[in-house]
Amino acid sequence: MLDIRLYMLQRLSALFMGPFVLIHIAVMIYAIQGGLSTGEILGRTQGSVTWFLFYAMFVIAVSVHSAIGLRVIVHEFLGLKGFALSTLTWTICVVLLFMGGRAVTAVTML
Amino acid sequence: MSDSVKLMDVAIWRGDATGGAYEHFEVPAQESQTILDVVSWIQQNQDANLTYRYACRVGMCGSCAMMVNGTPRWTCRTHVKKVLDGNKLTVAPLRNLPVIKDLATDMDPFFDKWVEAEGVHHPSKTRDDAIELIDPKSSARVEANTGIECINCSICYAACDTVAGNTDYLGPAALQRSWTLYNDARDADKQGILDAVSGTGGCHNCHSQGSCAVHCPNDLNPMKAIAGLKRATAMSFLKNGR
Numbered sequence: 001m002l003d004i005r006l007y008m009l010q011r012l013s014a015l016f017m018g019p020f021v022l023i024h025i026a027v028m029i030y031a032i033q034g035g036l037s038t039g040e041i042l043g044r045t046q047g048s049v050t051w052f053l054f055y056a057m058f059v060i061a062v063s064v065h066s067a068i069g070l071r072v073i074v075h076e077f078l079g080l081k082g083f084a085l086s087t088l089t090w091t092i093c094v095v096l097l098f099m100g101g102r103a104v105t106a107v108t109m110l
Numbered sequence: 111m112s113d114s115v116k117l118m119d120v121a122i123w124r125g126d127a128t129g130g131a132y133e134h135f136e137v138p139a140q141e142s143q144t145i146l147d148v149v150s151w152i153q154q155n156q157d158a159n160l161t162y163r164y165a166c167r168v169g170m171c172g173s174c175a176m177m178v179n180g181t182p183r184w185t186c187r188t189h190v191k192k193v194l195d196g197n198k199l200t201v202a203p204l205r206n207l208p209v210i211k212d213l214a215t216d217m218d219p220f221f222d223k224w225v226e227a228e229g230v231h232h233p234s235k236t237r238d239d240a241i242e243l244i245d246p247k248s249s250a251r252v253e254a255n256t257g258i259e260c261i262n263c264s265i266c267y268a269a270c271d272t273v274a275g276n277t278d279y280l281g282p283a284a285l286q287r288s289w290t291l292y293n294d295a296r297d298a299d300k301q302g303i304l305d306a307v308s309g310t311g312g313c314h315n316c317h318s319q320g321s322c323a324v325h326c327p328n329d330l331n332p333m334k335a336i337a338g339l340k341r342a343t344a345m346s347f348l349k350n351g352r
């Protein structure tokens with residue numbers, strides 16, 4: 001249930017996600033050394049265009065990657081195909097985009 | 111061996127496309143006996159209606175594959191001693207293919223997918239041209255050679271869980287054939303091959319777990335061929351958008 005287009009999308013989103021995850025974890029470890037409160041974290045992320053762009057791209061990569069991955073699993077294990085499978089793929093992608101988008105705006109917008 | 115003949119408990123799947131069940135037979139064990147010998151003995155001595163398929167009996171034709179104790183095997187080259195489970199043998203039709211009757215499967219879907227995967231030669235010359243000289247040491251030829259000993263037995267197809275879960279998937283043997291032709295200097299439609307393996311049933315569905323390579327009786331590695339196709343199609347996608 002993967003044609004070349006979906007395959008490339010999944011590989012390219014993975015290519016983006018790798019460094020995103022590493023940077024996310026590295027910054028977290030670096031930032032909380034010596035203790036850091038929620039207020040202090042939000043003080044640094046809110047209003048930051050850099051963090052907004054970083055996490056926005058992260059969310060897009062995750063949504064695309066997971067939707068395609070789950071599509072394959074659902075097809076192979078439950079036999080869903082055709083229109084139903086495409087609808088499910090898009091729904092997963094949109095739900096993840098929405099949830100991730102909410103989190104990103106909450107943390108980075110003033 | 112003792113004088114009294116040892117009897118094996120052999121369960122043979124009997125039935126057709128609508129369903130069936132295992133039937134047990136007692137078969138005398140012999141020195142140097144293959145699974146195909148066991149099946150033939152039952153057909154010749156116990157039930158003449160038992161249906162199965164074979165031709166060469168020496169591992170050339172690829173027509174005798176069956177599930178033996180749950181594993182796909184070429185029955186003419188599988189010795190009973192190697193697979194006997196205690197005193198028991200279970201023989202069933204190949205997985206992932208429709209059953210015609212008893213142990214004979216309909217191999218049409220398997221071969222149809224070879225054609226779908228453009229596993230057919232696309233000539234670059236006519237009969238009037240001089241014969242093209244091929245350098246046997248060129249890297250493309252060396253790569254093509256790794257797949258040419260395939261005997262079309264469908265064992266890899268039966269072993270592949272992706273085939274089981276995705277009926278459109280072209281499967282290891284057909285894709286390996288595409289990769290062989292893609293690397294063949296005499297083939298004139300490389301892009302056609304890449305297009306054929308890039309659809310919803312194409313090479314990108316392979317999970318690279320390697321059951322095909324583990325079970326291929328000729329020690330071929332379709333998984334590696336498929337990885338080659340994935341690389342070639344990805345390059346083509348980045349360069350030409352398809």
Ligand code: SF4
Pocket residue numbers: 269270271272273281282315316317318319320321322323332333336
């Ligand atoms: S490696 Fe690919 S082709 Fe081979 S058995 Fe696994 S999924 Fe099937």
Ligand code: SF4
Pocket residue numbers: 172259260261262263264265266267282283286325326327328329330332
């Ligand atoms: S690749 Fe191996 S297992 Fe598959 S059809 Fe060819 S010989 Fe049989």
Ligand code: FES
Pocket residue numbers: 164165166167168169170171172173174175184185186187
């Ligand atoms: S009978 Fe020909 S390969 Fe087994």
